[in-house]
Amino acid sequence: xxxxxxxxxxxxxxxxxxxxxxxxxxxxxxxxxxxxxxxxxxxxxxxxxxxxxxxxxxxxxxxxxxxxxxxxxxxxxxxxxxxxxxxxxxxxxxxxxxxxxxxxxxxxxxxxxxxxxxxxxxxxxxxxxxxxxxxxxxxxxxxxxxxxxxxxxxxxxxxxxxxxxxxxxxxxxxxxxxxxxxxxxxxxxxxxxxxxxxxxxxxxxxxxxxxxxxxxxxxxxxxxxxxxxxxxxxxxxxxxxxxxxxxxxxxxxxxxxxxxxxxxxxxxxxxxxxxxxxxxxxxxxxxxxxxxxxxxxxxxxxxxxxxxxx
Amino acid sequence: xxxxxxxxxxxxxxxxxxxxxxxxxxxxxxxxxxxxxxxxxxxxxxxxxxxxxxxxxxxxxxxxxxxxxxxxxxxxxxxxxxxxxxxxxxxxxxxxxxxxxxxxxxxxxxxxxxxxxxxxxxxxxxxxxxxxxxxxxxxxxxxxxxxxxxxxxxxxxxxxxxxxxxxxxxxxxxxxxxxxxxxxxxxxxxxxxxxxxxxxxxxxxxxxxxxxxxxxxxxxxxxxxxxxxxxxxxxxxxxxxxxxxxxxxxxxxxxxxxxxxxxxxxxxxxxxx
Numbered sequence: 278x279x280x281x282x283x284x285x286x287x288x289x290x291x292x293x294x295x296x297x298x299x300x301x302x303x304x305x306x307x308x309x310x311x312x313x314x315x316x317x318x319x320x321x322x323x324x325x326x327x328x329x330x331x332x333x334x335x336x337x338x339x340x341x342x343x344x345x346x347x348x349x350x351x352x353x354x355x356x357x358x359x360x361x362x363x364x365x366x367x368x369x370x371x372x373x374x375x376x377x378x379x380x381x382x383x384x385x386x387x388x389x390x391x392x393x394x395x396x397x398x399x400x401x402x403x404x405x406x407x408x409x410x411x412x413x414x415x416x417x418x419x420x421x422x423x424x425x426x427x428x429x430x431x432x433x434x435x436x437x438x439x440x441x442x443x444x445x446x447x448x449x450x451x452x453x454x455x456x457x458x459x460x461x462x463x464x465x466x467x468x469x470x471x472x473x474x475x476x477x478x479x480x481x482x483x484x485x486x487x488x489x490x491x492x493x494x495x496x497x498x499x500x501x502x503x504x505x506x507x508x509x510x511x512x513x514x515x516x517x518x519x520x521x522x523x524x525x526x527x528x529x530x531x532x533x534x535x536x537x538x539x540x541x542x543x544x545x546x547x548x549x550x551x552x553x554x555x556x557x558x559x560x561x562x563x564x565x566x567x568x569x570x571x572x573x574x575x576x577x578x579x580x581x582x583x584x585x586x587x
Numbered sequence: 588x589x590x591x592x593x594x595x596x597x598x599x600x601x602x603x604x605x606x607x608x609x610x611x612x613x614x615x616x617x618x619x620x621x622x623x624x625x626x627x628x629x630x631x632x633x634x635x636x637x638x639x640x641x642x643x644x645x646x647x648x649x650x651x652x653x654x655x656x657x658x659x660x661x662x663x664x665x666x667x668x669x670x671x672x673x674x675x676x677x678x679x680x681x682x683x684x685x686x687x688x689x690x691x692x693x694x695x696x697x698x699x700x701x702x703x704x705x706x707x708x709x710x711x712x713x714x715x716x717x718x719x720x721x722x723x724x725x726x727x728x729x730x731x732x733x734x735x736x737x738x739x740x741x742x743x744x745x746x747x748x749x750x751x752x753x754x755x756x757x758x759x760x761x762x763x764x765x766x767x768x769x770x771x772x773x774x775x776x777x778x779x780x781x782x783x784x785x786x787x788x789x790x791x792x793x794x795x796x797x798x799x800x801x802x803x804x805x806x807x808x809x810x811x812x813x814x815x816x817x818x819x820x821x822x823x824x825x826x827x828x829x830x831x832x833x834x835x836x837x838x839x840x841x842x843x844x845x846x847x848x849x850x851x852x853x854x855x856x857x858x859x860x
Contacts, residue, residue, distance in 0.1 A: 296682070299761075300682065304677075309730050310671075310731040310737065312730050314689075317708070318696055325704070325706050328706065335713070387596065411834065411835060412793050412813055417610075430624045518793070542706075559703045560703070563703040
């Protein structure tokens, strides 16, 4: 009888105080992030939306900026370079992402059962993912695929300068992207480890061959990881800039064949100073990526299994 | 027998994957007349002359570019880790009004393509007079704008046992002592992983550095390497390869030293999401 009354009043008193202290602390710790969200993300986003309806060109003063309505957006529809940029980016993502993920999955499956040197293989396959996005590697790629570069010499081809061929230039970028399959591979490997080996044993007892186990156990079990990699790599693929910039010498050529979306945005903003038009491009890009992500998530319901059985 | 075939396949693939890297390294040591059309991974008459040539190929030497890159990467790593750690602690451990909404906003920015903001950022920083300084590259990192790292640290902190918090609370520790005595020391692995990724991404970053840095004295290694595109002729290939190799060395060193942590880092962010 004595205990509760002794402990009662102070506890009732301190609890709200502690809670309030924790609440205040929460805002204190979150202050830098909130400033960033406001100043670096939210306000600039709104600013770019406003800019996209103006003819702002960076050079003239703000007082001369004119409201042009949806003109920039209408212009996108008839801009042939923009059309090329959209096509190049879509083709790049649609070809490079599936190839990269297939390579990653294939090597991960091969590596998963390999007991010797696994760490070495994993690390060395992962290395290109760390280095491949750099200017240095893009320069090397440019040299490799030139007329007397390593690719033609290696296969004894009297081939062209691949990066100067409108039909092939984007292909060299795809190869560079696929070459960096190591990062999704590492994620696949971790996913494979989560699939219980008993499932495979049970399947082989039931007479399933390797292919059937892969199809009915590995793929469903791995589907959340495949989904994660797909979303990540797709968004990443749409934003490719460095390799396209370096391999085309900053032009997106030949004949716009490597004009990735962000490269065209860069050229519009920083070579032609059309910041209003570039903002419109950025907003269409944002909406497009949001839609594609939403579509991926909605299809995910049909093929991603977050089952308890795996 | 089958096992041997598998191993052979993996080794063959590894050779293909590593060839461009080894070829770059070998080519940087080949004399000019050996570079064109050469596929070998071993220079016949090795020469180191491309390294000093490349180092001073431009009006400003690469020591400046490396220093600029190192300063930006160094400050970014510290600023990024610190600001993201603070935010992550609030999200993972503290209860306050609006946390759910803020957390959703953080997850939202995780998928936000950075290129969407590049135009308004440039205009804003231009307005501040920050063009051709390191500020546009550093200030956003001080404000925990890289949601990826906040997310990584939140995931990590959720794994730290709550009992430790409770024990400290009984000893009278408030939210600040809890952060200082429990969360900060125990978050070291997440901090190291974030630091490594933060360093590598900043070191390799090209787009923002290309946009904000103009003067030859201020540019970083990737932007300097870009200048090799303008120089034509086969004699510039050797120096270009030599500087490319040097530019990748810091990343490679991090890879060798922290390989396991990098792999774990991808997994913690990748799988629990």
